[in-house]
Amino acid sequence: MAVLGLIVLINYGANLNAQSNEDLKQIFQSISDEWTSYAESKNLRGIVSLYAADAVIDGNAKDAVVGRYAIKDDFKQWFEGSQSIDHSSSVISATVFGDNAFVYGSWTVNQISKDGSKNALRGNWVNHNVKIGSKWKIKLELWNDAEFFESRKKE
Numbered sequence: 001m002a003v004l005g006l007i008v009l010i011n012y013g014a015n016l017n018a019q020s021n022e023d024l025k026q027i028f029q030s031i032s033d034e035w036t037s038y039a040e041s042k043n044l045r046g047i048v049s050l051y052a053a054d055a056v057i058d059g060n061a062k063d064a065v066v067g068r069y070a071i072k073d074d075f076k077q078w079f080e081g082s083q084s085i086d087h088s089s090s091v092i093s094a095t096v097f098g099d100n101a102f103v104y105g106s107w108t109v110n111q112i113s114k115d116g117s118k119n120a121l122r123g124n125w126v127n128h129n130v131k132i133g134s135k136w137k138i139k140l141e142l143w144n145d146a147e148f149f150e151s152r153k154k155e
Contacts, residue, residue, distance in 0.1 A: 042079040
């Protein structure tokens, strides 16, 4: 009987954990959806608000962008050079440790530049988020462009 009680308790705990993980994914998917909305509407203030003041963005195709002002300038250049941005992102996993979170996902972007050229890009990202007050902010964003990565593997 004690073994049956232990099995029930373990299953109950596993179900609570699974629910918690899904809840975490939903929290960070909402933030990701906010990022997408800001990118597609070219809302510079909105997108920058998702980052910590000392955040770092590091993509595989360019140098790291360090600090909120540099991040703002980087997004400003992207928005000014784009006629349209169609972005989507999906959270694959999220793990929280106190006021820190590690979030992994995939992204796609189809954009038309001001010069009329079209780009279709896709890849993966991982973020280290920190909780500041009641809000999660991106502290470190690592992303890759899958096609760029594949082309480098062939060289």
